[in-house]
Structure formats: structure tokens, C-alpha cells
Amino acid sequence: MSPARRNRTSGGEPNSGKAVRLKDVAAHLGLSPTTVSLVMNRSPAAKGIPPETQDRVRAAAAELGYRPNFIARSLRRQRTFAVGVLLPEISEGYAAGVLGGIEDQLLREGYFYLVAGHHSKPDLFDDYLQLLTERSVEGLILVNSPIEQALALPAVAVAGHREIAGVTNVVINHEMAARLALGHLAERGHRRIAFFKGHAHSADTESRWQAIVAASADLGLEIDPRLTLQLSGDAAGKEFSPEEGYREGHVFGRKLLETGARFTALFAFNDVSAIGAMRALTENGLRVPDDVSVVGFDDILSAAFQNPSLTTVRQPLHEMGRRAAAELLRKLSASGEDSPAAITIEPTLVVRNSTAPPRSDA
Amino acid sequence: MSPARRNRTSGGEPNSGKAVRLKDVAAHLGLSPTTVSLVMNRSPAAKGIPPETQDRVRAAAAELGYRPNFIARSLRRQRTFAVGVLLPEISEGYAAGVLGGIEDQLLREGYFYLVAGHHSKPDLFDDYLQLLTERSVEGLILVNSPIEQALALPAVAVAGHREIAGVTNVVINHEMAARLALGHLAERGHRRIAFFKGHAHSADTESRWQAIVAASADLGLEIDPRLTLQLSGDAAGKEFSPEEGYREGHVFGRKLLETGARFTALFAFNDVSAIGAMRALTENGLRVPDDVSVVGFDDILSAAFQNPSLTTVRQPLHEMGRRAAAELLRKLSASGEDSPAAITIEPTLVVRNSTAPPRSDA
DNA sequence: CTAGCATGCTAAAACGATTTAGTCCGCCCC
DNA sequence: GGGGCGGACTAAATCGTTTTAGCATGCTAG
Numbered sequence: 001m002s003p004a005r006r007n008r009t010s011g012g013e014p015n016s017g018k019a020v021r022l023k024d025v026a027a028h029l030g031l032s033p034t035t036v037s038l039v040m041n042r043s044p045a046a047k048g049i050p051p052e053t054q055d056r057v058r059a060a061a062a063e064l065g066y067r068p069n070f071i072a073r074s075l076r077r078q079r080t081f082a083v084g085v086l087l088p089e090i091s092e093g094y095a096a097g098v099l100g101g102i103e104d105q106l107l108r109e110g111y112f113y114l115v116a117g118h119h120s121k122p123d124l125f126d127d128y129l130q131l132l133t134e135r136s137v138e139g140l141i142l143v144n145s146p147i148e149q150a151l152a153l154p155a156v157a158v159a160g161h162r163e164i165a166g167v168t169n170v171v172i173n174h175e176m177a178a179r180l181a182l183g184h185l186a187e188r189g190h191r192r193i194a195f196f197k198g199h200a201h202s203a204d205t206e207s208r209w210q211a212i213v214a215a216s217a218d219l220g221l222e223i224d225p226r227l228t229l230q231l232s233g234d235a236a237g238k239e240f241s242p243e244e245g246y247r248e249g250h251v252f253g254r255k256l257l258e259t260g261a262r263f264t265a266l267f268a269f270n271d272v273s274a275i276g277a278m279r280a281l282t283e284n285g286l287r288v289p290d291d292v293s294v295v296g297f298d299d300i301l302s303a304a305f306q307n308p309s310l311t312t313v314r315q316p317l318h319e320m321g322r323r324a325a326a327e328l329l330r331k332l333s334a335s336g337e338d339s340p341a342a343i344t345i346e347p348t349l350v351v352r353n354s355t356a357p358p359r360s361d362a
Numbered sequence: 363m364s365p366a367r368r369n370r371t372s373g374g375e376p377n378s379g380k381a382v383r384l385k386d387v388a389a390h391l392g393l394s395p396t397t398v399s400l401v402m403n404r405s406p407a408a409k410g411i412p413p414e415t416q417d418r419v420r421a422a423a424a425e426l427g428y429r430p431n432f433i434a435r436s437l438r439r440q441r442t443f444a445v446g447v448l449l450p451e452i453s454e455g456y457a458a459g460v461l462g463g464i465e466d467q468l469l470r471e472g473y474f475y476l477v478a479g480h481h482s483k484p485d486l487f488d489d490y491l492q493l494l495t496e497r498s499v500e501g502l503i504l505v506n507s508p509i510e511q512a513l514a515l516p517a518v519a520v521a522g523h524r525e526i527a528g529v530t531n532v533v534i535n536h537e538m539a540a541r542l543a544l545g546h547l548a549e550r551g552h553r554r555i556a557f558f559k560g561h562a563h564s565a566d567t568e569s570r571w572q573a574i575v576a577a578s579a580d581l582g583l584e585i586d587p588r589l590t591l592q593l594s595g596d597a598a599g600k601e602f603s604p605e606e607g608y609r610e611g612h613v614f615g616r617k618l619l620e621t622g623a624r625f626t627a628l629f630a631f632n633d634v635s636a637i638g639a640m641r642a643l644t645e646n647g648l649r650v651p652d653d654v655s656v657v658g659f660d661d662i663l664s665a666a667f668q669n670p671s672l673t674t675v676r677q678p679l680h681e682m683g684r685r686a687a688a689e690l691l692r693k694l695s696a697s698g699e700d701s702p703a704a705i706t707i708e709p710t711l712v713v714r715n716s717t718a719p720p721r722s723d724a
Numbered sequence: 725c726t727a728g729c730a731t732g733c734t735a736a737a738a739c740g741a742t743t744t745a746g747t748c749c750g751c752c753c754c
Numbered sequence: 755g756g757g758g759c760g761g762a763c764t765a766a767a768t769c770g771t772t773t774t775a776g777c778a779t780g781c782t783a784g
Binding site for chain 4 (some may be wrong): 031032033034035048049050053075076077078105149263
Binding site (some may be wrong): 067069070071072074075080082089090091093096097098099100103106107112113114115116117128130131134135136171242243245246251272275279282298301302303304306307317 | 366429430431432433434436437442444451452453454455458459461462466469474475476477478490492493495496497500514576583604605608634637641662663664666667668669679680
């Protein structure tokens with residue numbers, strides 16, 4: 001039908017109208033494909049080929065516009081230079097941020113990646129894992145994705161749930177995060193601090209809470225159980241909806257007031273719940289930061305746009321993705337048998353306008 | 363070295379420890395690879411093979427855990443079932459939203475995609491285009507990416523700049539957007555409306571502005587040039603930084619006040635500039651929406667979290683991505699010679715708390 | 725009795741590279 | 755004069771499929 005369909009080549013015919021193959025370059029030069037391949041790949045075996053010939057080959061390749069076919073090369077070399085990325089949902093801020101870092105690193109190193117969003121459904125996760133494997137990805141990066149069994153491929157997890165043999169976890173330094181946030185508040189004179197704990201099934205909840213307990217002890221702060229609310233979330237998967245996080249923060253902000261217990265600051269589990277709580281507080285006549293200081297976690301984009309803008313612990317998502325990708329590539333290269341079980345990333349505190357010293361009469 | 367390296371197979375040897383190949387299944391059954399392939403692919407040519415044999419083949423494949431090698435298949439069939447996506451920066455909200463829709467559609471149809479972020483640098487764009495082509499993607503989706511020349515592959519653009527032969531553009535219905543926003547304001551009694559125009563080099567600026575002019579005429583609204591500010595942005599590439607958009611909105615909000623011209627509403631070019639402007643207005647003693655109503659564009663996540671929450675024209679990013687992907691797949695399938703030059707997507711108005719009737723004395 | 729035709733398969737050639745194991749030629753040197 | 759060697763290449767196998775073009779075999783019909 002179409003002109004491109006009209007190629008009845010067999011052996012090494014001219015093959016016009018289609019992409020130039022190695023064979024075409026070879027024929028053009030009156031050389032064998034082997035020679036051309038050797039030269040183009042700067043193979044060590046090409047040392048026997050005189051420089052003039054090498055130049056001729058490269059000139060011809062350039063002239064004809066030869067581009068090696070990656071698929072054929074992959075088949076032969078058993079390398080695809082591609083990795084798979086599994087995440088709950090690509091358009092969600094956390095994953096998108098991490099993915100940005102992953103991409104930077106991978107493209108820089110000549111790799112591409114295939115992404116699949118499993119929407120926190122275990123069977124979708126399994127399906128995509130299967131599909132990625134069939135596509136011969138060389139390794140996996142799991143973002144915010146729980147895994148149960150060991151994987152057949154080298155893998156790195158970002159915000160992974162549990163420890164799995166052979167999977168390196170990229171995690172935020174929760175101790176540092178807690179010290180930063182609580183230190184900031186304590187420095188300004190806050191003693192009665194309320195907390196939102198994360199959802200029970202979220203990866204970071206437990207370690208973050210332990211870090212908070214430890215940091216509080218260090219700073220001589222007491223944790224009042226009445227001021228400690230555990231975000232409930234809904235069924236799995238819903239935890240990633242910002243709207244819901246916001247609503248929850250709103251509800252829990254109100255709950256905090258209803259306890260009647262006094263507090264001058266709130267350290268929320270994440271920015272969206274912090275934002276919801278800020279709204280609840282102001283709606284109830286409290287001013288942020290004059291009456292209550294609020295610290296979030298993540299530094300999502302809207303944190304800076306709040307009124308007041310939100311002081312928060314920033315997770316360097318891009319950096320986390322970058323490190324995850326770098327570590328995976330290290331695992332893929334021959335050298336790395338000795339892969340660490342965890343890579344710790346340091347958070348930073350972004351001080352904005354939602355925190356201030358407590359009023360002297362508070 | 364490693365046990366996996368120890369496969370000196372030639373012909374059809376057992377091949378233990380490695381992935382099961384078609385050949386292995388065939389050998390296991392005492393049949394030829396041809397037969398197994400025909401059966402596994404439910405090829406029409408398999409009608410000559412009796413059902414019992416077919417069952418035997420499928421049973422053996424299942425038992426041995428046979429998974430076809432996608433690379434080999436791609437090479438032979440000259441199909442990769444992969445498309446390339448080019449965008450400025452993956453972690454940015456607009457692109458991430460669109461990408462979510464692209465993914466949904468592609469994975470549903472058995473495709474994967476390779477993404478590359480060119481950071482608005484033309485040479486990076488060209489490089490990645492080249493790399494994607496080498497990887498034999500079957501088509502391209504361009505998100506917010508200017509193209510100059512025609513492309514060698516079937517392509518669909520989302521928020522594409524100009525019209526290129528053969529490239530279908532997925533665009534928002536700007537007329538509808540203008541009618542929704544201005545109608546909403548006019549209905550509530552606003553007559554003096556200020557505007558932020560987009561950056562000169564942004565794709566949507568011109569068509570959106572024309573739509574605004576048309577809708578204003580229809581509604582009997584006059585456009586005051588003093589109240590029409592063109593966002594300047596910086597060099598190419600910077601237009602995508604939300605921080606800058608915000609800062610610009612902030613500056614321009616103040617400028618608007620300095621003109622001395624009276625206005626009761628502002629229709630911003632996007633949400634971030636609307637948010638910046640809201641901040642500037644409140645800082646100058648004006649209340650939103652009591653003194654000035656503000657309408658944004660995009661409905662980014664933080665729009666809902668503002669105080670007051672932002673009324674805005676929502677671009678259904680997910681839907682736009684989905685449609686783009688669907689159209690590309692249609693182009694790829696034999697049927698579609700008749701591809702439209704544009705696909706128009708309908709925006710919706712999300713009414714929140716940044717708009718209200720003007721004060722009667724305004 | 726045999727041409728013809730299903731039926732149930734298979735051999736072998738692609739796809740476009742990489743890589744192992746040579747080949748051929750000329751020259752040197754004893 | 756011939757063994758050895760280095761230089762410049764190349765033939766052919768291979769990666770794991772798909773697909774075209776047949777090949778036996780047995781039955782039926784004329």
C-alpha cells in the first residue's frame with residue numbers, strides 16, 4: 001500500500017525509503033557489517049583497523065545518516081538501558097517530584113524509564129511488574145509502593161514500606177526532621193505542641209513518630225496524648241488525595257480545639273493536613289502564627305502560597321529520586337555487589353510565616 | 363563468573379537458570395517453535411492446529427512459566443508498542459497532570475511510554491527526539507513543547523504552540539473559558555474587570571486573549587487598557603516556575619492598584635498569578651472577594667487551599683492527556699488517515715470563594 | 725489406482741545488530 | 755623456501771521471536 005511497505009529486500013538490497021541499517025553502510029563502503037560495527041562501537045577489537053578505514057566508515061555513517069537500531073542491539077547484547085518505575089499515581093505531587101530526579105539521573109546516564117501507576121492496587125502492581133519484566137527493564141525503582149516478596153530484578157525503593165532483602169531504601173532522616181521542626185519551635189519558646197500522626201498504613205508514620213518522641217525528650221518537651229491525633233484516612237489508596245488530606249487537617253484542627261487542652265504550636269504530618277488545620281484554626285478565631293504556630297512536612301508547592309505561608313520540613317524529592325536512580329545504576333554496573341540497605345537523605349527546614357514565638361500570655 | 367553467565371547453549375539446549383524461551387517450550391513438547399508461536403499468538407494460521415495440541419501448548423507454556431521476550435518480538439514485528447512523551451519538566455504540575463491521563467490511556471491499550479524533559483532547551487529537545495526515535499517509539503506526544511519542523515513520526519501536541527502539518531493539537535476551548543469566567547463575573551454585576559494577559563511566548567496567550575475580547579463584547583463589557591497587564595516572564599523556560607508566576611502576580615497586583623483605575627474584579631492568566639495578586643490586594647487593604655473578585659485559570663491543587671479559596675477555570679488536564687493518547691493510538695492504527703488538526707477540550711468553571719458580587723458602592 | 729486435498733505440522737528466512745573465530749595476504753627471517 | 759607473524763578484514767552464529775512456504779501422511783473421489 002504505502003510506499004514504505006514496498007520493501008522486498010532479502011540479503012542486502014538497497015532498501016530505499018527506510019531507515020539506514022548497518023548493512024547498508026557496509027555495502028556502501030564495500031566492507032563487512034562486522035567492520036562497520038567494530039568501528040562504530042569503538043570496540044577494542046577495532047584496534048586492528050587502520051585509522052583511515054575508521055574515518056571512511058564514520059564518514060559514510062554520517063553521510064547516510066545511520067542510526068543504530070536500539071531494539072536489535074538490545075536483543076543481541078541483552079541490555080535495554082531501561083528501568084521500570086512503579087508508583088501509585090504519576091500526577092500526584094510527591095511522586096512527580098521524585099520522578100523528576102529519577103529522570104535527570106537516568107537520562108544523563110543514557111537510560112530511559114518506563115512508568116506505571118498502580119493506584120495502590122496490589123493486583124495492578126503485580127500486573128505492571130510482570131509487564132515491565134517482559135519488556136526487559138534492567139532494574140526497578142519503587143516510589144511509595146509496598147512490596148511483599150523479593151523481586152527478581154535489582155531494585156531501589158523511595159519511601160518504601162518495609163525492608164526487603166536486596167532492595168535499597170531511600171529514606172528521609174526522620175531524626176533530623178524532628179529535631180529541625182521541634183528545635184525551631186522550642187527555640188522560639190513553645191512548650192505545648194500538638195501533633196498529627198500519619199495514617200497507620202503509611203510508610204513513614206512509625207519512624208517519624210519515634211523520631212518525634214526522641215527529639216521531644218532531648219529538648220525536654222512533654223508530649224500530651226490529648227494533643228496527639230492520629231490521622232485516620234480511609235481505605236488504602238485514598239491517603240494520596242490532597243483534598244482528603246486537607247479535609248482531614250480541617251477536621252482534626254477543630255478536634256484539637258475541642259479537647260480544650262492548651263497548645264501554642266502544631267507539628268502536622270504533612271503540608272496538606274497543616275493547611276487544613278490552619279484553616280480550621282483561623283475559622284475558630286485563632287490567628288496563625290500569633291496564637292498558634294504551625295509546621296508542616298514536605299514543602300509542597302502550595303505551602304509557599306498560603307497565607308500565612310507555611311513553615312515546613314522540606315523533603316528534597318528531586319534529590320531523593322536522583323539518588324535512587326544513581327544507586328540503581330550502581331547496582332546494575334558490575335561493581336556493585338555491596339549495596340547499602342538504606343540511603344538517608346537530609347531534610348531541611350523552610351522557615352516561613354506560620355511560626356512565631358507564642359504570645360507571652362499563652 | 364556468575365552462574366547466569368554459564369550458558370553455552372547453541373541450538374536448543376536445556377538452558378537452565380535463565381528465562382524460558384519459545385524454543386524451550388517447543389523442545390519440552392517435541393513440537394517446533396513455529397507451532398508454539400502460532401498457538402500462543404492465536405494466529406489465524408493456527409486454525410489448522412487441533413484444539414488438543416493447542417491446549418497442550420498452552421499448558422506447557424503455563425507450566426514452564428513462558429513469557430515472550432518483548433524485545434525479540436519488537437524486532438521481528440517492527441512494533442514496539444511504545445510512544446515517546448516530550449515535555450519541559452515532568453515534576454511541574456501541568457505536565458504531571460497531563461501525563462497522568464496519557465498514562466491511563468496508554469497502559470490500558472497495552473502501550474508503554476518513554477518520557478524526556480527538555481527543560482525548554484531546543485537542543486535538548488532535538489537530542490531527546492533523536493534518542494526516542496532510535497528507541498523506535500511509534501509516535502510522540504508533545505506537552506507544552508514548541509516544534510519548528512514537521513516530525514518523522516505520528517504526533518499529537520497538548521498545548522502546542524503552532525500548527526504543524528500532521529500534528530494534532532489538543533487545545534482548551536478558550537471561547538468557552540472566557541464565557542464561563544466573564545459570564546460568572548458579569549452575572550454577579552461586575553463591569554470593570556482587570557486582566558492579566560499571558561506571556562508573549564506562551565502558547566495559549568493569543569487565542570485566550572482573543573476569546574476574552576470576543577466574550578467581553580458579547581457581554582457588553584468594556585476592556586480598559588489601563589487594567590490590562592501583560593505578564594512579562596523572563597527568558598524562555600522560566601515561565602514554568604510557579605514561584606516566579608506567583609511573584610509576578612504579586613507585582614502586577616500592586617501595579618494594578620497604582621494605575622488608580624477602578625476595578626471590581628480580576629481575571630488572571632493562571633492560578634499562580636491570581637494567587638500572587640490576591641496576596642498583593644489584601645496586603646494593600648483590599649478584601650477578596652468583598653472589594654475585588656478574583657478568577658484564576660488552571661485549577662492547580664493549591665487553588666482550593668487558598669484563603670479565600672480560588673474561583674477558577676479548570677483545565678481537565680487528565681482528560682487532555684487521555685484524549686491526546688487516544689488520538690495518537692488512533693493515528694497508529696491502520697484506520698486513521700483522517701486525523702483532525704485539533705481536538706478541543708471543554709473547560710469548566712470551579713466556583714469557590716474568591717468571587718462575589720461587587721459592593722454596591724463600588 | 726491415483727490425483728487431489730485436507731490435516732498437522734515444520735524448515736528456514738527474516739528482523740538488525742554484536743561477537744567469536746577465523747581467513748587471506750604479504751613479509752621477514754632463518 | 756617455508757614457517758611464523760602481524761595486519762586487515764570477514765563468515766557465520768547468535769539474541770528470541772514471527773512468518774512464509776512447504777512437506778509428509780492419509781483419506782476420498784473419480
